Amino acid sequence: MTLRRLNWPLWAGFLLTIASVITFFSFLVWIPSTRNFPWATLLMFAVAAVLLVLGARRAFAAQQAKPWRAKIGAVILTSVCAFFIAAFVFAFFVAARWLPASTNAPQVGQKAPEFTLSDTSGKSVSLAQLLSTPINGSAPKGVLLIFYRGYW
Amino acid sequence: MCNSELRSIEQSLAAFNEHGIRPVAISVDSPDVSRNLAQQAGYTFPILSDPNVETIRRYDLVHAGAGENGHDIARPAEFLIDSSGTVRWVNLTENYWIRATPEKILEVGRLLK
Numbered sequence: 001m002t003l004r005r006l007n008w009p010l011w012a013g014f015l016l017t018i019a020s021v022i023t024f025f026s027f028l029v030w031i032p033s034t035r036n037f038p039w040a041t042l043l044m045f046a047v048a049a050v051l052l053v054l055g056a057r058r059a060f061a062a063q064q065a066k067p068w069r070a071k072i073g074a075v076i077l078t079s080v081c082a083f084f085i086a087a088f089v090f091a092f093f094v095a096a097r098w099l100p101a102s103t104n105a106p107q108v109g110q111k112a113p114e115f116t117l118s119d120t121s122g123k124s125v126s127l128a129q130l131l132s133t134p135i136n137g138s139a140p141k142g143v144l145l146i147f148y149r150g151y152w
Numbered sequence: 153m154c155n156s157e158l159r160s161i162e163q164s165l166a167a168f169n170e171h172g173i174r175p176v177a178i179s180v181d182s183p184d185v186s187r188n189l190a191q192q193a194g195y196t197f198p199i200l201s202d203p204n205v206e207t208i209r210r211y212d213l214v215h216a217g218a219g220e221n222g223h224d225i226a227r228p229a230e231f232l233i234d235s236s237g238t239v240r241w242v243n244l245t246e247n248y249w250i251r252a253t254p255e256k257i258l259e260v261g262r263l264l265k
Binding site: 037096100104109110114115117118121122126128140143145148 | 156157159160161168169171172173174175176177178179180181183185186187190191197198200201202203206207208210211212213214215216218219225226227228229230231232234235237238239240241242244245246247248249250251254257261264265
């Protein structure tokens, strides 16, 4: 395939879609401003979508010896990209909201339920201890409890 | 995502300590798993294990069947508790990708006495 015949917008759109997903999970997810709302990833998807549409139009307008080849290629690449983009949007904006309501969680002004749990060395630690053990030599003003899903 | 949040807490640990706030992470992971995580990621704040979701249940944060092999795990949540044991700030995210930033937590933390 010569460079002139290569449908570069289509391939650029495909590579950009893959790159959007990879950069999100390897890099952007670590930065709160690109994780809490994935604007950078969505912007890359938008550019990729424009390229894919241009590429697909080009494929379908192509006057070639084997026009079906360009068309099938365009359909496959565009479908793969559409799947990735849809999966990302679904995972981020729909599936990620499937969380319990936690209506009986402690509220502001209430006493935090006491607990005793094992730390990473297997030693028991209570909330009362966490609230009283000095930080850098002075009494703590508070404890920030971060419940997380786990390393799985 | 969880790791992303814990990492941002670790990066702001000096600021938290300066304001007298002790971050503590809690999950269903065993102490061994948490220790490996802390060592690999360089976390120095306490990480506690609640494998039987007892504390997680008391805080009404059980996400039933959402873990590996259908295990119950915690939904993401943050609580800022003052020295008297009273809750001063709660964040129950509606989307598990979206977490409170250290800056936001410190805004509230500064007001603790």
